[in-house]
Amino acid sequence: LELFVPLDRTRPLRAQLEAALCAAITGGGAPPGTRLPASRVLAEALGVSRGVVSEAYAQIAAEGWIEVRHGAAPVVRTELKGTVPLSSARGAERPGGACGEDKGLSWRVDLRATAPDLSAFPRKAWAAAVRRVLAEVPDAALDYGDARGDARLREELAAYLVRVRGAGPGELVITSGYTQGLWLTCRALAGRGVRRVAVEDPSLDDAWATIRSAGLEVVGVPVDEDGIVPAAIDADAVLVTPAHQFPTGAVLAPERRRELLAWGGIVIEDDYDGEYRYDRAPVGTLQRLAPDRVVYLGTASKTLAPALRLGWVLAPPELAAAIAQERWAVDSGPPALTARAYAHLIAGGELDRHLRRTRREYRARRDALVAAIDRELPGCSVDGVAAGLHLRLRLPRGADERRIVDALAAQRIGVRGLGSYALEHPQPPGLIIGYGRLPTAAVDGAVAAIRDAL
Numbered sequence: 001l002e003l004f005v006p007l008d009r010t011r012p013l014r015a016q017l018e019a020a021l022c023a024a025i026t027g028g029g030a031p032p033g034t035r036l037p038a039s040r041v042l043a044e045a046l047g048v049s050r051g052v053v054s055e056a057y058a059q060i061a062a063e064g065w066i067e068v069r070h071g072a073a074p075v076v077r078t079e080l081k082g083t084v085p086l087s088s089a090r091g092a093e094r095p096g097g098a099c100g101e102d103k104g105l106s107w108r109v110d111l112r113a114t115a116p117d118l119s120a121f122p123r124k125a126w127a128a129a130v131r132r133v134l135a136e137v138p139d140a141a142l143d144y145g146d147a148r149g150d151a152r153l154r155e156e157l158a159a160y161l162v163r164v165r166g167a168g169p170g171e172l173v174i175t176s177g178y179t180q181g182l183w184l185t186c187r188a189l190a191g192r193g194v195r196r197v198a199v200e201d202p203s204l205d206d207a208w209a210t211i212r213s214a215g216l217e218v219v220g221v222p223v224d225e226d227g228i229v230p231a232a233i234d235a236d237a238v239l240v241t242p243a244h245q246f247p248t249g250a251v252l253a254p255e256r257r258r259e260l261l262a263w264g265g266i267v268i269e270d271d272y273d274g275e276y277r278y279d280r281a282p283v284g285t286l287q288r289l290a291p292d293r294v295v296y297l298g299t300a301s302k303t304l305a306p307a308l309r310l311g312w313v314l315a316p317p318e319l320a321a322a323i324a325q326e327r328w329a330v331d332s333g334p335p336a337l338t339a340r341a342y343a344h345l346i347a348g349g350e351l352d353r354h355l356r357r358t359r360r361e362y363r364a365r366r367d368a369l370v371a372a373i374d375r376e377l378p379g380c381s382v383d384g385v386a387a388g389l390h391l392r393l394r395l396p397r398g399a400d401e402r403r404i405v406d407a408l409a410a411q412r413i414g415v416r417g418l419g420s421y422a423l424e425h426p427q428p429p430g431l432i433i434g435y436g437r438l439p440t441a442a443v444d445g446a447v448a449a450i451r452d453a454l
Ligand SMILES: Cc1ncc(COP(=O)(O)O)c(C=O)c1O
Pocket: 113, 114, 115, 176, 177, 178, 179, 180, 204, 241, 246, 270, 272, 298, 299, 300, 301, 306, 310, 311
């Protein structure tokens, strides 16, 4: 255990050491149960006599902070749990933090649309991939790397995107999730004179914040059953979710796709859940149709887990180089070890197997959810059910969306209303229901709760 003990050699050392140890304990740096260094070890590390450390330990033991047993390392008393003001940094783990939406830790039923099933994470396959990476990478691979990310992953991913998503030619840059990919793209576009980015309205509000944080202006463009209305775009670039519009679930209609590609600006394609489609023909990427003007963004957040913070940008080479340059400026490139592990998952077929398994499970959940809604909510209808991990529930005209969301939240059922994703254009009442974390057995209970709230 490393301890921060600044010692002023002109003052009594024991008192300083006692104060530093107490500060570590009360500040949360050495929480209850922590084993402190043996007195000999700490004395050596601090360059003080062993007696000074032993006396300091004895003093704070007498005050009740630690437990000292003969022949064993001192331990911070577990009885202190809850009685000392532990680190405020822990607040970040609490639900409802300052950033983003409620992290969902407190939901009894989590119906949020952005939430994949974390219990499906292929832990064994991931662990095996990480072990393999550690066994095989040369020391040189532990150095700073290419700003575009690990070459092996880019190679595997390029083939994967062509095979699974019908991607076209372009240059890949590995990013920290879709979110960073969007931010870096916006920075690179800002350097090329882009000032204003249009977004679908409604759409993911986090993305508006990302675009603004990159210094660009955000404007909304209406969305209907056929997706975004390209004729209404008044911007230099546009961010779209063509395969499964977030949050309405609309698929961008063929005529609209043509219109969008005929429009002169840069198109940023968010393919956040492109791997999950159930009973419709695959919708190819826009990027394939216009690789010189479409920047494609993908993520492992829906297929594996958001915690990996793994995403990618497929862009025209010159723009990709600018994006990589931005990445280098931010943090000198992406982590290579995670990237390599993901490359193994693709190469070994584990990712495909995982997708087949989860697709089956999500489809069963969706079927159960749609059937329960049909049965229990006669005044409502659903949209956007052919793909993804969420659907849109249209509420009866005049329903008070906000009150329904609040009533459900009071029962610790987490769901967002359609209106909460609206930027400028008001929306009819609706709920955006995610089934990523809704086991089939819990569907009836969740729908009954919505019926009661209605
Ligand atoms: C519309 C949309 N795009 C992208 C993402 C993925 O973001 P990230 O890869 O940064 O986790 C999400 C996740 O919630 C999303 O809802």
